[in-house]
Amino acid sequence: MIEGVDADLLERLDALRIDARSLADSVLAGTHATRRIGSSIDFAEHREYRPGDDPRHLDPRVLARTDRDVVRRFQHESELRAVVALDTSASMDFAGDPSRRTKRAYAVRLLLGLSHVLLRQGDRVAAVDLADPSVGFVPYATGFGQLERIAELFGQRRNEVRGNLAEGLRGVATHATRRALVVIASDLIDDDADALAALAELHARGHVVVVFQVLDPLELDLDLDGAFTFYGLEGEGEVEADIASVRAAYLEEVRTFLDGVRRAAETAGAYHSLARTDEPEVHVLERLVAAREGR
């Protein structure tokens, strides 16, 4: 069993089909920056037709000559890869309730689940630890063993107290030299606006960016009562507050923050999805599929 991926999740993911290529196309179709790197679509190879393939890709000349059902694969298809990137900053090690997973654990499950689906489909998947992309990196590969390697990467603990998301995202770009589907799981509460700019840079490089913003319900709702002394997990200091007197203003700030991140992500050409840690991970992935299918 792979750490972070349990049988239940796998069972549920078995029913999920995520066509990375189609996902990429749909994401690209919904963005402003539709320019594709490498505009020419070159034929790469044939392969046997599999149920579910788009019939338009059947090569009629091969069919006529050989009576074989083959589909054409193009250059962009063969070069599409997926990179899953995990924010392992200290803020991700937070659970608002002991009964819930930390944001990091939730994000790991999310990314591993997606990786499982992609790897099962034969796609290449790489993984990056955004806290230290130079070291925390698993190169592209296929197969089940890749999932284990990704899980091992995401399970490592580093001594970094504070992660710089922007640097992590730019580190992804150094590894993803070719156009790829980049799926990022982070809480995005880094105050540095540079992080969102880095997303735009990834898109500008031709990558297809999907951002899962993982947050705990407590961070979203602040459903507490009484007076607290709150402290940050990345050295932000302490703040004393009485919930009753500040909650309304806090919720307003959360809304503003989420709206800002969503708009910035969309502006940056990325697909943004908010994932609450009290929401089953497969729902997040299904929502992603539904968005692709226009549901």
Place this chain on the structure above:
Amino acid sequence: MSFALPLALLALSLVAGPIVAHYVRRTDSRRAPLPTIRLLERALAARERRRKLDDPWLFLLRLLAVVVAALAAAAPFVRVPVELGDGRAAAVAVVVDSSRSMLARTGADPAFELARLRAIHAIRALPAGSEVTLVLATDPPRILVDRTLEPAAAAGALESFPGDGLTTGDTLAASMRAALRRLHGSSLSARRLVVYSDFTANVAVRDVEVPPSVEVDYVTLAPPSAPNATIELVGVRAGARADERVVTARVRRFGAEARVDVALTVDGHEVERKEARATPEGALIEFSARGVDADDEGVLRVVSDDPLPEDDEVVFGVRAPEETKVLFVDGEPSADRFEDEVALASRALELVAPTTGAYHVVRTQPEGVGERLLTDVDVVVLANVGTLPPDVAQSLVRAVDRGLGLLIAPGDRVDGRAVTQTFSAIIPARLGTHGACEERVGVRVRDVRPEIVLRGLDRTRFLRCTELEPRMGRSQVPLVRGDGSPLFVLGEAGRGRVGVLGTALDAEGSDLPLESGFLALLDGLVRTVRGGAAAVPTTLVAGTVARLPGDGVVVRDPDGRTLAGDEGRYGPLVALGVYDVERPSLSDVSLSVVAPVAEADLRPSAAPGDGRARGSRQGRAYLARDVSSPVFALFGLALVGEGVLRHLQRGRRRASTTRSTPP
């Protein structure tokens, strides 16, 4: 407001508590991680920028609770001025003038209502342990509350008194004496008498002796300065025709003379209206009404807009009064009318008669008095009659018992002891020595008799006086001389009355026969003694008792209700108007109950002491009244409000929980 425990106000420093708690809310602070702490910082900063006080009402309520609790703990009290006394518990007797003049309005309220309110307020403000006696100046004085330690009960009794002005102001002195007697019986050392009155000209309290140990407050309810007019019925007599009546009225105006209209109405129809020049002494005005039935009612009304409208109208029956036969027994006849004992008096009565009713005057000498003559007269006047034959004296006694009125006017021929002994069964006073008394000047009223009206006799000189010693429990003293010695003593005897005058009726005894007021005085004296069982007064002042002895007498009030009598006594008759008197074997008569004329003079006289109490007390006393109870109640309300508000706020928070959900 002051505080008995001012140190407790240090608790006000606790006001900082709610302020701190409200802004910091540290009372139950817990540590917790929050990755989105920067968002929280922004929220706090935004809230601070708005400078908005969260939960202002909750904050104010908490602040109020702390402030009020501190105030309550400091034992707050207010200084309430004590209207009566010096703040010590005392025996207090309150006398309230309930005479008719107190119905005069000062602004919107009658003076009596103002007196009532002030008395109630003063009684309620008395310190605990005070003893209250409440006396109303009625005739006789009415003790509403007798030495109670519950001021609220006294205040309540005064609140429920109707106060419709039953009495005349000269009952105030008797009421004060009654109040002083109650104070004398109190066990408290501090004693106080408070008198609420308008102290108009008719109020006579200067002769009331107040012990030095009693503090006195005279509270003057200032009467209105506007002049007041009044109308009184002088008399009704038969006219030339059987259905004609001649009505004589006297209209007065106290304050300033003026011409006023007076109207006579009979049986609801205005018969005549005349203009009269109304003065304080009164102007006589005569009306003639024809087509009158014996049962008709007449109304005399003076058209005047003044502060006491109750005395602007008098209702009377138009029955002609019966003729009164007066027998003058001349004890010292003389050809000189000034030396003759009865010449002046009998002539005066003949002069008075046309305006008040018929007098039939008969003169005789002592030896001419017989049983038969006595049965044919209504009043006998013994003018300086020295001795009477025993049988004549006994006849007189029997006649008085049957209803004869007897007026004894002793002179130098009278042996006081002998007369007293002769008429011991009926005489209301012992006759003392007869001698010079030139230092005694003036006549004034002591015990009110409605029949007696004094005018112009305050400077009457007395030359020779007979000392009178009223018999206790059997007499009244309607008149006294200026020095207070009895001048006229009256008593009931069987069905008749006996009056004893302390001077002769001729000019040798006094200036009386020569005074302009002698006519009215003599008329009043004769009417008074005439008012025995057989006589029915034609008018009666409201608030007095009508004496109508006899079997089978039926008295009906102006509303037609039959009044119950108590051994021939009916009343006090309060309602103004005409009372019908039915007498078996005698003619029916009408009795008019009228407002007391003396109460019409609203001109103020100086209250004894001008409102200042005797004693060494200076300045005003105050009573500390504890107000911590209402303050504690306010504290409780603040706590309840704070709890309710917090509960509502929790409910609002639960309802407004916002879940940020994925799109």
